[in-house]
Amino acid sequence: MRVLILGGDGYLGWPTAMHLSARGHEVAVVDNYFRRQACHALNCEPLIPVPNLHQRRRRWEETWGRKIRVDIGDLCDYNFVSRVFREFSPEGVVHYAEQPSAPYSMMDRQAAVFTLTNNLVSTCNLIHAVREFQPQCHIVKLGTMGVYGTPNIDIEEGYLEVEHKGRRHRFLYPKEPGSLYHLTKAQDGDLLFFYCRMWDLRVTDLNQGPVYGMLTPESRTDEGLTSFFNYDAIFGTVLNRFLVQAAAGAPLTVYGEGGQTRGYLDLRDTLACVELTLLHPAEAGQYRVFNQFVETFSVMDLALRVQEAGQELGLSAEIVKIPNPRREAESHYYNPAHTGLLDLGLTPHYLTRAGLVEMLQLVRRHQERIDTSLLMPTVTWR
C-alpha cells in the first residue's frame, strides 16, 4: 500500500514510517519541523538527540535497504499538499501533523491561535487534497481520548445511541475536552465527519490515549533511529516526566490528588493499530471511530509503578503532590469502551515492571542531558 504519513518527523510519525516500510509498504513522510523548532524556541530539547528526517531516512536505507520518501513543508500550504498528492498518489494517509501539546495550547494567545489554525487548516487541506486527487484514499486521523473528557457515564466508541421523547438517533459521542489542544481534536473530527457526509470520504479517527515507550523492533538496536523523548512540562508526557525525575533523584510530581485516570498504550501498539486500520479501511462515507488504548491508570498509579521500578535499580523516588496547573477532575468515574481495534486483531502489550526498568535504563544512559529546570509546570489553565 502507498501510505503518506503527515507529521513523519514526530514521536509517532517516524516509528510508524519505519514499521510500515519494514512490512513492505511504500511510505512517504511529510513534516515542517514545527515540533523541533518549538522545542528549540522553548529550550526544552528531547532527552536523546534526534537526527533530522533526511539523516534518518538515509540511515534507514543503509541499514534496512528500503526507501522512504521525505518532503519538508507545511500542510497549511495547499500548493505543497497538492504537489505531494499529485506525485505520490497515496492509498492511505496517516494524519499526525498537529500541534499536540495541551500546555502549549494554553500558553498564551499566540500559541492558542497557532494551535487552532494549524490543526484545523492542515486537516481541511488534507480533506480537499483527497477529494481533488485521490477520492478513494483512506484518511486515518489521530484523535485523542481527551476529547471525551471524564463524563459520569461509560464512554462509547465514537457514537452514542440516544432515545428522546420516544424516538432514537445515533449521535457522535458528546465531547467535553479539557484544553484548547483537545478542543481542536474534537473540531478536526467534526470537520472530517462533515465531509464524510458531504463527499463520501473514507475516514477512521483513532481516539488515542497517551503513548509511552521508545523502542520498537526497528529502532531497538540503533539509537540513530529513535524518536523524540520529551520530559519537560510542555511536550513531555506524565510517564516520561516520572521516569526522568526518578533517574535524576528528584521527587515524582503528581498534579493535585493524582486520581486523573486515562487509557494508555505502548508505542508498539500504536504502530500495530495504525497498520490494522490501514489494512481494514472505512467504507466510502463512513466516519469510523476507534478508542485506541490498552489499559487505564491514574496519575498516582503511574507514580507508584515508576517508584517501584526505580527501587529495582536502587533509586529511591519520593512522590509529592503539587497544585494542579490544569482544570480537571482529580477523582472521577472512567470506563471507556475499546473493542474495535481488538476485534481487528490487536494483540496488546501491557505496562510491566520490566518495561519500566528498561525505560529507566535508557533514561539513565542519557542522564547528563537531563535539565531538571524543565520538570515543573510553567503554564496554568486559569
Ligand SMILES: NC(=O)c1ccc[n+]([C@@H]2O[C@H](COP(=O)([O-])OP(=O)(O)OC[C@H]3O[C@@H](n4cnc5c(N)ncnc54)[C@H](O)[C@@H]3O)[C@@H](O)[C@H]2O)c1
Ligand atoms: N503521543 C501521544 O501520546 C498522543 C496521544 C494521543 C494523540 N496523539 C496525536 O497523535 C499525533 C502525533 O503525536 P506525536 O506525539 O507524534 O506529536 P509530534 O509533535 O511528535 O508529531 C507531530 C508532527 O507533526 C508535525 N507538524 C505539525 N504541524 C504541521 C504542519 N502544519 N505541517 C507539517 N508538519 C506539521 C510536527 O513538526 C511534528 O513532527 C498528534 O496529532 C497528537 O494529537 C498523540
